[in-house]
Amino acid sequence: MRDDQDLAAPVAARLQEGVDHEFDPALVERAREAVDSGDRETLRGLVVDLxxxxxxxxxxxxxxQERPRLIELLGSDFDFTALTELDETVRVQILEALSVETVAQGVRDIDSDDAVYILEDLDDDDKQEILGQLPMPERAALQRSLDYPEESAGRRMQTEFIAVPPFWTVGQTLDYVGETEGLPETFFEVFxxxxxxxxxxxxxxxxLLRTKRMVKLSEVVTPDRHVVKxxxxxxxxxxxxxxxxxxxxxxxxDVGRLVGVMTIDDVVDVxxxxxxxxxxxxxxVAGDEELSDSVWAIxxxxxxxxxxxxxxxxxxxxxxxxxxxxxxxxxxxxxxMPIVASQGGNAGTQTMTVAVRALATRELRGSNARRVVAREVLVGLFNGVAFAVIMAVVVFARFGLADLGAVIALAMxxxxxxxxxxxxxxxxxxxKLKVDPAVASGPFVTTITDVVGFFAFLGIAALWFG
Amino acid sequence: MRDDQDLAAPVAARLQEGVDHEFDPALVERAREAVDSGDRETLRGLVVDLxxxxxxxxxxxxxxQERPRLIELLGSDFDFTALTELDETVRVQILEALSVETVAQGVRDIDSDDAVYILEDLDDDDKQEILGQLPMPERAALQRSLDYPEESAGRRMQTEFIAVPPFWTVGQTLDYVGETEGLPETFFEVFxxxxxxxxxxxxxxxxLLRTKRMVKLSEVVTPDRHVVKxxxxxxxxxxxxxxxxxxxxxxxxDVGRLVGVMTIDDVVDVxxxxxxxxxxxxxxVAGDEELSDSVWAIxxxxxxxxxxxxxxxxxxxxxxxxxxxxxxxxxxxxxxMPIVASQGGNAGTQTMTVAVRALATRELRGSNARRVVAREVLVGLFNGVAFAVIMAVVVFARFGLADLGAVIALAMxxxxxxxxxxxxxxxxxxxKLKVDPAVASGPFVTTITDVVGFFAFLGIAALWFG
Incomplete structure (x- = not known):
């Protein structure tokens, strides 16, 4: 163990330098050579402490093609949690290249939420084959998580947690936590x-640490105000x-039984x-577009x-x-005419951006929508007048036509x-229609500003000069 | 205490319902009445458990004008941490309406990171006046945090933490944690x-809980791989x-001395x-534009x-x-001509969005920039050809001019x-120029696509038909 740490220490140190975590190309090269020559020990020394x-x-x-080979070569020394940090495309490619046994063994060794994250993108057949290789309690726990809808808390939760009865004392609980094997790797509370x-x-x-040992849990437990379903x-x-x-x-x-725990690190990812x-x-751009996607897919x-x-x-x-x-x-x-349309398009995008964001963060709600609409219209009116004046002057200077200046001002x-x-x-x-505003608003808004922009400018011109 | 909790319990329950946390208008009304009539006890009953x-x-x-009155009325029952959850505009308005003594007492009672968050937006004079009211150790700790640059870890860190020497045993440490007064409210580790x-x-x-009491900390301590400066x-x-x-x-x-701890909840906000x-x-839109800003400011x-x-x-x-x-x-x-310009603008926005995001998340770096540029150009070429064909057909159908179809196709x-x-x-x-790409890219990109779009389409038409 000591040896590996010493070998890997400079690597860790290098990774720590600089905030963009660029890799030392030499490490990649050495890892590549080790993979290509099947040199398990060297590879292990390079990555075990990463x-x-x-x-x-x-x-x-x-x-x-080297990625699955690295994993097979490392065997149980490869931490499958690493797969959760990859782009989906890359992860699925790797999983499809690995044997069912390797994947089954790999997901057994990691936290259940990470295992679900790895399994959920696979085909149903692959999923079932891998689950079939797992012993019963693990299989049932993963299957239960996978049965929850996509993007639900059930998919993201960890099913390992510490649950004890209310009549236990603090001391009993501390002893249990201190002595029981197979508890979750990290935990912040007991339930x-x-x-x-x-x-x-x-x-x-x-x-728990700051309460006397003889106190019963029922006396120090706080009901969670915000229980996640x-x-x-x-x-x-x-x-x-x-x-x-x-x-x-x-x-x-659904009936209030504890089935898992969700932690902030998963939430940060969300x-x-x-x-x-x-x-x-x-x-x-599609939400799932990734830098590793192919030209054709993009x-x-x-x-x-x-x-x-x-x-x-x-x-x-x-x-x-x-x-x-x-x-x-x-x-x-x-x-x-493109000036009127473009200025409208940009102003519309500003308002839309604020609206979409405020809807996403729940800051914009039914109760304040009327006020925000009124505010946006006033902002539009103020800036409309400002740019009307500017463009009237510009057009008069450029074309010497006061009429045309007035037309563009009105249209603006x-x-x-x-x-x-x-x-x-x-x-x-x-x-309101349950369509994601972030995805669909853009084309509608620019259609409105283009159509209104051209119609207002050319229409007023037609009336004025016609 | 019991009474207050019972009074507040239904409120908490109501807040918990639904995900948008809309307020029960009745609660707001009752709080408003209590503030207006100066009824401290009723107000306290309404909010103490929120x-x-x-x-x-x-x-x-x-x-x-009711906000500062609520705070003054509640006195020490008002948790100043709540101010960190407000929009900056609202927070500053409230702070300016409160007396220096109230603010000084309020920031004394909360975690140092929250106190800094509240103080940092104030004028230097106000800040110094408030700090002047604080006893020495608190004042020095807050001042030190405020001396760090804006948006630095020093501003966001909590200066309360538990630090012990390496020769202490686990048992000693557990006893210390269990018995010492004035430790931080929440903590996840000892340093x-x-x-x-x-x-x-x-x-x-x-x-700590899972290690035998007689073990020395030096045997279980792990050096933090990623120490924040x-x-x-x-x-x-x-x-x-x-x-x-x-x-x-x-x-x-700068010299590696422990000065604070940063926790994930602050990071989530960041x-x-x-x-x-x-x-x-x-x-x-400016990054600090908030829904509560005035029409004029926006x-x-x-x-x-x-x-x-x-x-x-x-x-x-x-x-x-x-x-x-x-x-x-x-x-x-x-x-x-607007079709060519608009299609270019939208395609440019797609690429720019991906680029800006990938730069922000550090996925796009010097090492893969060349590959991403090549990929984007290819995507542009593919879609350019696709829309060239579509528009050539549309234009031929609409105007009956094959030439014009060819011109728009090329321009596209x-x-x-x-x-x-x-x-x-x-x-x-x-x-590269150290200008935030998110802020400045848009106008440049649309200028390029507008200018190239109009110039290519009209220029090719001039050559072709001229």
Whole structure:
């Protein structure tokens, strides 16, 4: 053990340097050589002391066909938890290349929440084959977690926890915790349950340590205010953790029986994932697009959103074609019209971004929606007037036509108010229809601002000059 | 105590229902009446058992002038931690309305990291006046935290922690923890330090509980692999917590002396904040814009970004004006040109979104930038060809001109490749120049796609038909 640590120590030190955790290329090279030559001992020395996240980074730095070989070579020295740190694409590739026995052994050795995370992306057949290799209690626990809906607390919870009856004393509990084998690797509290395993509450370790040994748990247990149900959506669970600064929370089934515990590190991943999805969705990218995806997969997935936008753009183009006569008479209209549309598009995106984010964080709710809509419309009006004045001056300076300046000014005000309305009402409406506002708002909002922008500008021009 | 809990219990239950934590309007009404009539006991009964987050929500639901009154009325029963859960604007308003004595007493009673969070937004004068009211050890600890740079670990850390020498036994340590007054409210580990307070490592509580009492700490202590420096940026700290699934981490000064501890709940806030800032920045909204800001403040802050976009739009408009002759000859060009520009803008936004996010999460680095650029260009080329074909068909169907179809097809390919290049190179370039890519990329990318879109389409048309 000592030897391995000494070998690995400089590696750990190197990884610690700098915040971007770039790998020392020499480590990757040495690991690659060891994998290629089947040199188990050298490989073990290189990786045994690596954190699972660094082990995952090493795997990603290797060529795809080397990754499963590294795992098979290391055998039980490979910590399968590392697989949870990989992109889904890479993880599935590796799992499909590994033997069922290796995967079954690997998931047995790790926490149940990590095992579920690894198994849930596999085909049903593969999943069942792997589960079939596991002894009964583990198999049943994993199967139960997998039976909960995707992205539910039941999928993310750890089924290892410490549960004791309320009549135990603090001393008894401390002795039990100190002497029992097979307890979870890390834990922050003990749970108190009744004979039917219904949750009474929990006692954090620090409170346990600061209470006299003869005190009964029933006297120090606090009922958890925010108990997570196994069927709760992981995003809702994340909001509760965030709002109440929780470190861990018991998870109960439909009748209130303790079935697992969810910890903040899983929640951090959920928060990151959700923020990631919202951000990407607003930019027109699928939430699960990853840097390791193939060109073809990415092109395909982005195509759909662009196609929607193309339809919107053609609609705007149709609006323009209604005014061909005016455009022919006054080519300056063609020169200026994209400015009105683009300014509306950008203002609409600002409002939409704020609305989508506020809906995601639950800051925007039924109770304050009216106030926020009114505020956005006023902001649109203020900025509409500001840019109306600026563009009137610019157009007059450029074309010497005061009329045209007035037309663009009016159109600008109309479009910025329309942008504000669209930017807030579209996400609110989609939310009501149970459609994710982050995914679907963009094309609607830009359609509105393009159509209104072109129609207002060219329409007013037609009336004014026609 | 019992009485208060009973009174408050239904409130807590109501808050727990539903995931959006909407307030029972009746609670707000009753709290408001109690504040207005100065009925301290009723108010206390209503709020004493509320979680700090719910107390904050109640404060926000009240009118601005009622908020400080609630706090003064409750006196020492008001938990100042609640103020950390408020929007900055609301918090500062409340703090400015409170007496220096009230704030000084309030921050004394809470954890140091929360106290710093509350104090850091105040004017220097107010800050010093409040600190002046505090007894020496607290004052010095808060001052030291406030002396660290903004958004550093030193500002977010808690200065209360348990540090013991390596020659202590597990039993000694457990007794110390169990019997000493004034220890931090929650803790997950004890830190082991040498006589000069340099950090040796830490022992998690669960390991402490599972080790025999006579064992020396020096035998069970693990050196922390990832020690946070007080001057580290909070965003970098968040990445380390995320990557290594940490629950807490010691914070050391420049010479390695233990000065505090950072816990995951603070990190969750940082992660949320950073994700929030990136998402808003991409949408052209200031990172600190809050739902509680005034119309005027929001209009002003969004104006700047829209002005930048207006300049970009005028540049694009100038490009169009170079082709006035062609537009006059063929009005179909005016009808179609926004399609090319808009499709490029959307494709550029997709690439930019992915690039900005990957830079923020450190997934995109110097070592893989070349590969990602190549991938994006290929994706742009694929989709460019796809939309070229679609638009060629649409244009032929609409205008009966095969030539015009060919022109728009060519322009579409050029602009989607330009969009891919701009979408990835602009964020990478800004990052190199130490400018936040999330904030500044948007206007540059859309300028590129507008200018290239109009120039390619109208330019090719001029050559083809001219």
């Amino acid at each position: 954190h699972e996240a660094d082990l995952a980074a090493l795997l990603e730095a290797l060529d795809p 108190v349950v009744d004979p039917t395993y219904r949750l009474t509450g929990s006692v954090p370790l620090d409170r 196994a069927t709760d959506d992981q995003e809702d669970v994340a909001r509760v953790f965030e709002r109440y600064n929780l470190i861990s929370s018991p998870v109960v089934d 928060i990151q994932e959700e923020a990631d999805e919202d951000l990407k969705a607003l930019g027109g 092109a395909k997935s982005r195509f759909a959103w662009l196609l929607l936008n193309l339809i919107a753009a053609n609609l705007a183009s149709f609006v323009i074609s209604l005014f061909e006569g005016e455009l022919q008479k006054m080519v300056a209209l063609a020169v200026l 005000i109309i479009n910025l108010v329309a942008a504000a309305l669209g930017g807030i009402l579209v996400p609110l409406g989609l939310q | 979680h700090e987050a719910d107390l904050a929500a109640l404060l926000e639901a009240l009118d601005p 082991v330090v040498d006589p000069t307070y340099r950090l040796t490592g830490s022992v998690p509580l669960d390991r 007080a001057t580290d940026d909070q965003e970098d700290v968040a990445r380390v917590f995320e990557r290594y699934n940490l629950i807490s981490s010691p914070v050391v000064d 992660i949320q904040e950073e994700a929030d800032e990136d998402l808003k920045a991409l949408g052209g 209009a002003k802050s969004r104006f700047a970004w829209l002005l930048l976009n207006l300049i970009a739009a005028n540049l694009a408009s100038f490009v169009i004006s170079l082709f006035e002759g062609e537009l006059q000859k063929m009005v179909a060009l005016a009808v179609l 390919i050029i602009n989607l490749v330009a969009a891919a290049l701009g979408g990835i190179l602009v964020p990478l370039g800004l990052q």
